[in-house]
Every structure is written in structure tokens, then in C-alpha cells.
Amino acid sequence: MRLAELSRRSGVATATIKYYLREGLLPPGRQVNTTTAEYDETHLRRLRLVRAMIQVGRLPVATVREVLGHVDDDSLGRTIRLGAALWALPQVPEPDEDDEFVRAAHREAEELLDRLGWSNAKLLTSISPAYRSLVVAVAAFRRLGYDRDTELLASYAKLMHETAKLDLDFVETHPSEAEKVETAVLGAVLTEPMLGALRRLAQEEESARRYGFE
Amino acid sequence: MRLAELSRRSGVATATIKYYLREGLLPPGRQVNTTTAEYDETHLRRLRLVRAMIQVGRLPVATVREVLGHVDDDSLGRTIRLGAALWALPQVPEPDEDDEFVRAAHREAEELLDRLGWSNAKLLTSISPAYRSLVVAVAAFRRLGYDRDTELLASYAKLMHETAKLDLDFVETHPSEAEKVETAVLGAVLTEPMLGALRRLAQEEESARRYGFE
Structure with a gap:
């Protein structure tokens, strides 16, 4: 054309x-x-x-x-190619490793990966921006005095694992390797706002079911 | 003190x-x-x-x-108090109702709520920023030529409903009504980045399980 x-x-x-x-x-x-x-x-x-x-x-x-x-x-290979493309997207700033809450968050995040049996993700902790984002998020909770237990964090992680399977299943429906990687990048940019919106809608639905509207 | x-x-x-x-x-x-x-x-x-x-x-x-x-x-009441506090948080810009993709996204979002049986959320579509965010996100997919079927969207929505239950269960562990609402606002600000990090970590784990590291 x-x-x-x-x-x-x-x-x-x-x-x-x-x-x-x-x-x-x-x-x-x-x-x-x-x-x-x-x-x-x-x-x-x-x-x-x-x-x-x-x-x-x-x-x-x-x-x-x-x-x-x-x-x-x-x-x-596909995992590294996907990783390299996604890791080039903007990430959270590096956590401050001298901060006591960051150190505690590292321990909690490693314990979480062990409990989940995410041994592959554990191999990537020194280089993965996703792991660093998790440490920053957990440190923010701890700094504000919220000690959410690892049990609750693990429940959220298992649900996110289910969404990741849907993400990868959708990527796999595309025939060529190039389209697969492109779809993964598109998914990273577009799916996050969609999931955020669905979660807030679900909170409204669940809140109304539990407490009504008055 | x-x-x-x-x-x-x-x-x-x-x-x-x-x-x-x-x-x-x-x-x-x-x-x-x-x-x-x-x-x-x-x-x-x-x-x-x-x-x-x-x-x-x-x-x-x-x-x-x-x-x-x-x-x-x-x-x-609790639902409206939670809603009012969360709705005052920054939201996506209003969707452009003259845009053909936005109109299609409205139809898809309403169909999704029907399929899920989220009748309470459906009562709120004219005022809920979460619903507007969903319409904006779905319109972005459609504008880029992705017609993800409602089936896939419904699968994501069900998982987000499970996270919303965890959110509200955690809110309910707090004794006073004021603390409950405070915790819901904190959760909205802090939990979203944490879920994003967990999802990206889960994608790494799942990708390595399916395709290895080479």
C-alpha cells in the first residue's frame, strides 16, 4: 500500500x-x-x-x-527477548538499599518467592525491574506502619499469576515470534489500566453486595 | 503525645x-x-x-x-463513603462520547457487566469513574485494532473480583468505620503499584516455565 x-x-x-x-x-x-x-x-x-x-x-x-x-x-530466546523489551519500559526508581524498610522489604519479597515456589523469578531478582518495583511497594507499606502478612501478599500473587497466564495465553494466539513480542509490549502498556479499572469496578460491586447502597 | x-x-x-x-x-x-x-x-x-x-x-x-x-x-453509608473518597482520587479524562471506538467500548463494557452479573456496578455506570476508566481502556484496545473478545475480558474481571474481595476483607479487619475508610484509600494508593509488580514478576516466572531461559 x-x-x-x-x-x-x-x-x-x-x-x-x-x-x-x-x-x-x-x-x-x-x-x-x-x-x-x-x-x-x-x-x-x-x-x-x-x-x-x-x-x-x-x-x-x-x-x-x-x-x-x-x-x-x-x-x-523468547523469555529474554520479552524481558528485554518489557524491561526497557519506564520503571520505578531504584530502591534505597540503606533504608531499613527497603532491607525488610527485600527479606519479605524473597520469602514470598520461596513460599510461592517462583524459582525462576528468584533467579532474576538481581536484574528484574519487576522485583525492584515489588520491593519499593512493600517498603512503602512498611514505612506507613502496615505489616500486611506474607499470607495476604501470597494470595494477591497467586491471583496475579492467573492474570499472567491469561496474558501469555493471549500472546501465544499470535502466529509469528515478532507478533508475540509486539503483543506482549502492547499488553504491558494497555492491560494495566484496564485491570486497574476492572478492580475498582469490582470493589464497587463487592462493596454494594456486602453493605448495600445506604 | x-x-x-x-x-x-x-x-x-x-x-x-x-x-x-x-x-x-x-x-x-x-x-x-x-x-x-x-x-x-x-x-x-x-x-x-x-x-x-x-x-x-x-x-x-x-x-x-x-x-x-x-x-x-x-x-x-459505607459504600457511598468509600466511593466518594475513592472517586475524589485522580481519574482518567472523560471519554470522548462522539468517538466511534468509545461508543463501541460502552456497548462492550455494558455487555461485560451483564455477563458477570455485576448488577450493582451497572447501577453506577453513569457516575462511576471506574466505569469510565474501563471504557477508555477498552476503546484504546479497539482503536489499535485489537478485538479482544468479551470472554477474555470477563476472565480478567473475575480475577479482579477476587482481588477486590481480598481488599475488602483486609479493610474489614480494622475496627472503626473511620479506619476502614482510611485503609480503603491507602489501599487504592498503595495496592495498585504492588499488584502491577506482582503481575510482571508472575509473567517472568510463567514465561520461564513455558519457554525456559534460552
């Missing part, structure tokens, strides 16, 4: 598509003559991914470029 | 506590003479809540004041 059709089918203005092409977020089309290039379904898919990261995820162009570099790196 | 002890026990600087007192985020202590006031456990708890909203949730002071107004309004 020509640029005009790519614009029409994607809903992205041609000026914006040209900007993405200049910034290397979209691979060049196949040049058919000096003024015309042909684009295909892979361009449409890539455009969708770039828009999700920029418009919904509000990521800066440099971050989008880094994520796409990992998405396109087919020298990596 | 005196101001110095309130500062020590809460970990909040006395200058910051005085600022919160001036801004009305913390009720005044009991005046024991012209220069000294006495504070109690309710001040400590309120300080914890204010810090969570300002430091972790990064809410502006005006929003914190509005949320606290609902927390303290004991003329309301």
Missing part, C-alpha cells in the same frame, strides 16, 4: 508517519520509484505498537526506539 | 507536620497551654494517610483535602 492508504488504515496522519520514519521507529517502505514507497502489514502493525507506546503509554521517542530494538532482536 | 514525639513516631519532620496543620490536612491537637498541644493515635494515623497520598500517590494538597472530607463524613 502507499503512504496515503497506510495513513487511512492506521488513522495516523501522514506527517506523523513521516516523522516516525525519520526517527527510525518505522522501517522504510520498499522504494518503487524515486518518489513512491510501498508499505505492508508489518508497517501497519508496527505503527499500531508505536502509537500505543507514545499515545497511551506516553513514552518518549528514545524509549520507544530502545523497546523496538529488543522487539526486533531475533537472536534472543 | 507532643509534636516532637508525633514527628519521631511518624518519621515526618515537625515543619512538615505544622504545614499539614495549617493546610487543614491534620486536625489540631488538644491545646494544653498557649504554646503546647497534645496529639493522639488518630493524628498518627491521619499523618500516615496524608503521607501516603502525597508521597506515594503524588496527589496535590487540594485533592488530599477533598478525599479527607469524604473520609470524615460519617453521615454517609
